[in-house]
Amino acid sequence: MDAPATTAKVAPWKSIVRSLAQSGSQSLEKILLANLRTQTETPLSDDMHLRHATVNILERASQCTVIVSWHDPTLCSYNFQLWRRSDATRPGICSLSGIIINTGDSIYKPVSKPRPINASAMILATEVESRLVCESLENC
Template identity: 45%
Template sequence: MDTDSPRAQSFTVTVLEYMSNSRVCLSWHDPTLCNYEEQIWTPTLARRSGRCALSGAQIRRGDAVYRPQTRGRTPPANGNAMILASVLAQIRGG
């Protein structure tokens, strides 16, 4: 899923848990594409520009972000989505 597209508004994201290994467990619901009740997101650097799935803020290549964890060869349907690490830190802080 490309969060720069108009479809970006069709999903809801809920932070379920901040895990001890810097990962985050999210609930991602998109009635037009996918539904993940407990999806693990991992910290990384953005490989491309885009938009934050939570805030809509601009993401530039190299920004600290979280992305869905991929298991096996098939990425999740929302595998291109990103969330700025600073936005998750703000949510966690208060």
């Protein structure tokens, strides 16, 4: 599950190291600037940013909502964020487990006004339900 995220993190450094090996007389600063500029100019999907998040299901708020703790040092942080159950309107990756989400899968997504920074995040409903069941069994 972590392989795609690890590959995404390693790829820029492989490119930089390869450039250094082939650079000859170019300065390190020029090589790094060229590689970093290329990396930041490449649009990343929302799911790439979401892989850095630490996500915890805190509690069930209602039958169709849960309270989530979302911390992402590269994007945003929400200690108590309301997520509502719905169906996925696009494919994606579960922020909790890394499992692929298909269009139509039952998911939870953040809801608030104004639109949260992590609004494109999704968690599979099956992952939420299994975590809540495990936690309630541990508390018994």
